Amino acid sequence: MTITRTFRFLLFSSLISLFSVATQAKEELLFSIHGSNTVGAKLGPSLAESYLKYLGAESVGVFPTGRENEVKVTGFLPSKGQLVSIFIAAHGSSSGFKALANGEGQIAAASRPIKSKEQAMLSDMGDFSTRQAEYVVGIDGLAIVVNPRNAVNQLDITDVARLFSGEVTNWKELGGADLPVSLFARDDRSGTWDTFKNLVLAKKYKLASAAERFESNPVLSDRVASTPGGIGFWDAVCDFSPEGVVKTLRYAIDLLGEDHVVLGSDFDGSVTTAMDASELVILTETMMKQNFTESEIRKVMGENTRRFLLEQLPEA
Known part of the structure; x- marks a missing residue:
């Protein structure tokens, strides 16, 4: 999910x-x-x-x-x-x-x-x-994750809400092993927590008091990986393919407008990231195939970032 x-x-x-x-x-x-x-x-x-x-x-x-x-x-x-x-x-x-x-x-x-x-x-x-x-x-995506040795391979939103509210306390209740559930969640200052609370727990459930809270995604991830009955949530990008990235850009432009979306990548090649500048031609070609306008492509692929740097940040 x-x-x-x-x-x-x-x-x-x-x-x-x-x-x-x-x-x-x-x-x-x-x-x-x-x-x-x-x-x-x-x-x-x-x-x-x-x-x-x-x-x-x-x-x-x-x-x-x-x-x-x-x-x-x-x-x-x-x-x-x-x-x-x-x-x-x-x-x-x-x-x-x-x-x-x-x-x-x-x-x-x-x-x-x-x-x-x-x-x-x-x-x-x-x-x-x-x-x-x-x-x-x-x-990005909000990913629900369990310990890799957990035999339960499918949960719906209600299952997740019942787990994190403490309504389900043992994995055998969901078809898994006889193993107590260990809850790991982001802390109250986290936007990831706000998203989880609003979309998963909603108004019907509250986070169980037994849940261990974390400020950092990597620390939370380590706790889930080291705890047999562990379950947690954090952000995860779901698709790094050109088609997946372009689909995300289309969603963002439709939501916010072409002037307010920038490519989350290294647009000038100065820093190596998960999506390096060498892949920008592929992304541009994919955007053209998906009928992005010339203006949308130009702004997303660098113009918006350049304008932001020049207008919003201090000059040396």
């Missing part, structure tokens, strides 16, 4: 600031990204690396800060003769909106739409309910 959802960057450009430094040796923090672990774990650092290289930075790398799910992307900028950095804290979608409100962050990364209470919290900064306030940078 796979549930499709979008994840977003919520932007407020006037918050972006440069922190001046007194000496050449010091490091300049360009801006900070706070929010979704789905975005911040891999995609966020890759985008930040590409941006620093776009500015002309050299020896760009991703460096841990000593705190879980926080990194700095840093490079040396010859034009300034100093280091420049982008800070990324991936503690869940809600933390991104809070960081915008308290001034800690300049970009919020979210794996869900902004909530009305978050819009109200940020109302002094502008209208965050509009399409102009966000850029969709990818669409």
